[in-house]
Structure formats: structure tokens, C-alpha cells
Amino acid sequence: MDGGGGVEAGTTAAWMAPHRGMYERATRHPFTVSIRDGTVDPAAFRRWLGQDYMFVKEFVAFLASVLLKCCRQSDGSDMEIILGGLASLSDELSWFKKEAEKWSVNLAEVSPLKSNTEYCRFLQSFSEPEISYAVAITTFWIIETVYQDSFAFCIEEGNKTPPELLGTCQRWGSPEFKQYCQSLQRIADRCLADAPADAVKSAEEAFLRVLELEIGFWDMSSSQS
Numbered sequence: 001m002d003g004g005g006g007v008e009a010g011t012t013a014a015w016m017a018p019h020r021g022m023y024e025r026a027t028r029h030p031f032t033v034s035i036r037d038g039t040v041d042p043a044a045f046r047r048w049l050g051q052d053y054m055f056v057k058e059f060v061a062f063l064a065s066v067l068l069k070c071c072r073q074s075d076g077s078d079m080e081i082i083l084g085g086l087a088s089l090s091d092e093l094s095w096f097k098k099e100a101e102k103w104s105v106n107l108a109e110v111s112p113l114k115s116n117t118e119y120c121r122f123l124q125s126f127s128e129p130e131i132s133y134a135v136a137i138t139t140f141w142i143i144e145t146v147y148q149d150s151f152a153f154c155i156e157e158g159n160k161t162p163p164e165l166l167g168t169c170q171r172w173g174s175p176e177f178k179q180y181c182q183s184l185q186r187i188a189d190r191c192l193a194d195a196p197a198d199a200v201k202s203a204e205e206a207f208l209r210v211l212e213l214e215i216g217f218w219d220m221s222s223s224q225s
């Protein structure tokens, strides 16, 4: 507490200063910047779409593990937010199927590329009960926030985003999605404030790992690495 009843900057905000460079590489990546510039390669967008559909299916399982930790390790007051997030992934999977049809991407034929497989393996590691709720919710927050920040930039003033990509950008770039990310951040900060130092350290490592994996995911989408 800051003692004055004002808003105290939390742990997650404090990480932004030392890790600003990595954060910007993840949220102002040449791939998403090319969407905003209107110069995006349609083949790269189609590759991203197919790969992200696979990612989101794995993300459902990840979120289920976060929800389980929430039920087991917290007083349960965060349950509704996480459950809401999980429910909206159902809608998201339908959106991917519709979008894939629009772009003639055959989802049944997509197989995961290396960076996606690596990211999915990281998500799977959270099913271990040893990983604390504080670390898991922090990871969940930064995964969503990278997309929120990246796609919000594509619909900010001055964008030349092609009209057929606006729906994608609005999905993650909307003010509602930003509010959702901010509620996740508040939960993460509250958990981290109560967590032992080693858990805070693990959460910061997971934060950085997500930034690295997100950069790898965008690189993969742009150039099939």
C-alpha cells in the first residue's frame, strides 16, 4: 500500500522498465506493424491464422489449468474472470473457423511449426500442480496483453490496416479486451504482492519467456522459421 489511498504501481508494471526492449519487440513486431502499414503479406497472414488456431486450442487447456489453480489456491474471487475468459475462447475457435474459410485456409491440413510447438510445450508445463497460481495468472495476463497491445496499435489513429483485417485487429485490440487484460493484471499484481520472493522471480522469468515465445511466433508467421 502507498498509505495515501492512491494507486500503487504493481509488480507487473515495474517489470516494464527493465524489459521495455523485449516488450516492444513483441508488441511492435514487423509482422503486426505490416498489418498496420497495409503491407502485410497475405501468405504470412494465412500462416499466422492456421498456426494461431492450433495455439488457441492448446490455450484452452492452459486456461483450464489456470482455472484449476485458481479454485485450489485462491479464495475463488477471480474465478468468474477466468471462467469468462475460458468461455470466450469457445467463440474464438468459431471465429477462427469462419476466418479460415474466408482466407481459404484448410485448418484440417495445418500442422504446427517449430515456434508454435515450442510455445505449446511451454503452455503444457502449467498443468504441473507445482506451478503456483501467481505464476500461472501472471503468464496468462502477459500472453493476452501482447495480443491486445499489438492489435490495438493496428487500429490506432493513422493506421492503413486493410479492411479485411480490421475484424482480426478488433478482436484483440478493442477497449473491452483491454479492460479484460487490465483485470487480469490486477489479479496478477494482487497475487504477486502476497507471493514469496522465489515465486515472484519465477513469474518474472515466465513473463520474459512469453515475450520471447511471442516474438518467435510472429517471426514464424512472417517467414516460416
Ligand SMILES: Cc1ncc(CO)c(N)n1
Residues within 6 Å of the ligand: 052, 055, 056, 143, 144, 146, 147, 214, 217
Ligand atoms: C500466440 C498467441 N498469443 C496470444 C494470444 C492471445 O489469446 C493468441 N491467440 N496467440
